[in-house]
Amino acid sequence: MRMVDVIEKKRNGETLTKEEITFFVEGYTNDVIPDYQASAFLMAIYFKGMTAEEQAYLTMAMVESGDQIDLSQIEGIKVDKHSTGGVGDTTTLILVPLVAACGVPVAKMSGRGLGHTGGTLDKLEAIEGFHIELTEEQFVKQVNDLKLAVIGQSGNLTPADKKLYALRDVTATVDSIPLIASSIMSKKIASGADAIVLDVKTGEGAFMKTEEDAKALAHSMVAIGNKVGRNTMAILSDMSQPLGNAIGNSLEIIEAIDTLKGQGPEDLTELCLVLGSQMVVVGGKAESLEEAREMLKAVIQDGSALELFGRLIEAQGGNPEIIHNTDLLPTAKYQIDVIAEQSGFITKMEADDIGVAAMLLGAGRATKDDEIDLSVGIVLQKKIGDFVKKGDPIALIHSNTRDVEQSVSIIQKHVLIEEKEVKPPRLIGEVITD
Numbered sequence: 556m557r558m559v560d561v562i563e564k565k566r567n568g569e570t571l572t573k574e575e576i577t578f579f580v581e582g583y584t585n586d587v588i589p590d591y592q593a594s595a596f597l598m599a600i601y602f603k604g605m606t607a608e609e610q611a612y613l614t615m616a617m618v619e620s621g622d623q624i625d626l627s628q629i630e631g632i633k634v635d636k637h638s639t640g641g642v643g644d645t646t647t648l649i650l651v652p653l654v655a656a657c658g659v660p661v662a663k664m665s666g667r668g669l670g671h672t673g674g675t676l677d678k679l680e681a682i683e684g685f686h687i688e689l690t691e692e693q694f695v696k697q698v699n700d701l702k703l704a705v706i707g708q709s710g711n712l713t714p715a716d717k718k719l720y721a722l723r724d725v726t727a728t729v730d731s732i733p734l735i736a737s738s739i740m741s742k743k744i745a746s747g748a749d750a751i752v753l754d755v756k757t758g759e760g761a762f763m764k765t766e767e768d769a770k771a772l773a774h775s776m777v778a779i780g781n782k783v784g785r786n787t788m789a790i791l792s793d794m795s796q797p798l799g800n801a802i803g804n805s806l807e808i809i810e811a812i813d814t815l816k817g818q819g820p821e822d823l824t825e826l827c828l829v830l831g832s833q834m835v836v837v838g839g840k841a842e843s844l845e846e847a848r849e850m851l852k853a854v855i856q857d858g859s860a861l862e863l864f865g866r867l868i869e870a871q872g873g874n875p876e877i878i879h880n881t882d883l884l885p886t887a888k889y890q891i892d893v894i895a896e897q898s899g900f901i902t903k904m905e906a907d908d909i910g911v912a913a914m915l916l917g918a919g920r921a922t923k924d925d926e927i928d929l930s931v932g933i934v935l936q937k938k939i940g941d942f943v944k945k946g947d948p949i950a951l952i953h954s955n956t957r958d959v960e961q962s963v964s965i966i967q968k969h970v971l972i973e974e975k976e977v978k979p980p981r982l983i984g985e986v987i988t989d
């Protein structure tokens with residue numbers, strides 16, 4: 556087989572075979588196929604697309620390029636959750652103990668944040684002593700003992716995706732739905748879960764800016780998962796404004812604890828109940844979404860979800876007292892109000908820009924190697940649809956320096972205040988199961 560023929564076939568809009576796709580992925584991962592041919596091939600996919608079968612072959616070839624986590628020694632249906640990335644998206648921290656408290660084993664592999672989006676691992680590291688490195692054996696044992704564990708992605712998971720993603724980044728081929736879908740699903744499948752619940756974000760703060768694109772991505776990922784034998788479903792959710800109120804690592808741990816106590820922001824709580832209900836049903840612990848939702852509310856009410864979060868922290872080296880005393884978390888030196896410059900209704904609060912404002916305070920990374928400051932961030936005091944008077948605080952900045960002018964001006968510029976009244980954006984969109 557020659558790569559030039561495979562490129563030509565895709566360039567002409569034809570459908571590739573499993574052998575041709577595997578030939579490319581193996582050849583590229585092993586440095587047999589050069590970057591220039593891979594680049595041309597990615598661009599051909601960008602313009603001509605891929606069928607659901609082709610996407611499943613591409614995904615599985617990437618899964619098979621590296622290690623696969625074996626969770627078969629964990630009893631029960633292992634359910635994973637993935638969000639396509641957002642700002643202030645604290646759901647994983649809440650869902651892991653929440654769903655585990657309902658009896659679903661959660662073996663979670665998480666990532667770090669980059670750019671305007673945050674990552675669960677960084678947030679957990681705001682808890683002093685919390686370590687995210689467990690051996691596969693320790694990981695499996697902890698899930699069997701406690702029902703939950705959170706670790707970083709193993710070094711050799713989907714090396715083909717790592718190499719391809721870096722190439723896509725410099726060849727303008729990141730935002731191709733078949734390439735995004737196969738990239739995300741390859742990592743989920745290699746991580747070993749039996750069932751996958753996807754939270755596909757749409758809006759300013761998301762990869763997919765329109766509902767139409769988000770829907771297409773969701774359909775692609777669900778089709779891939781189901782084709783390769785993992786029960787997969789997706790929920791569309793809004794990311795036109797940040798989720799919840801807190802953006803920043805320590806601040807989001809506090810928000811997660813509040814939510815596990817039943818005192819979290821309304822939007823964040825609702826999204827956790829919606830995603831959690833799906834996870835409990837696919838995990839086989841409830842017959843219906845309504846029953847699952849009642850179970851989730853019950854483990855919030857009786858404190859067992861919060862207690863399980865404490866046990867997770869303890870098992871992985873942190874101080875479980877944090878769940879009762881969040882003063883034990885890192886705190887920033889200064890708290891500075893961002894003030895509304897006029898009266899009116901908040902009509903826009905662009906999530907990606909608010910994410911950048913938090914990143915500039917030190918809460919996130921501009922490049923992969925940046926150090927982050929776990930204590931800093933932003934706590935929104937208002938959301939879209941709220942009325943503000945001139946001089947009211949719209950956000951509270953937590954910072955270790957008084958020089959926060961840049962972040963203040965980004966927030967003021969990207970929180971739009973107008974006379975006309977608007978409704979908050981619809982948080983939960985379609986549920987996609989095929």
Ligand code: URA
Binds near residue numbers: 735
């Ligand atoms: N996230 C991924 O993991 N891969 C993509 O291609 C896009 C977002």
Ligand code: CA
Binds near residue numbers: 642645798799802
């Ligand atoms: Ca949040």
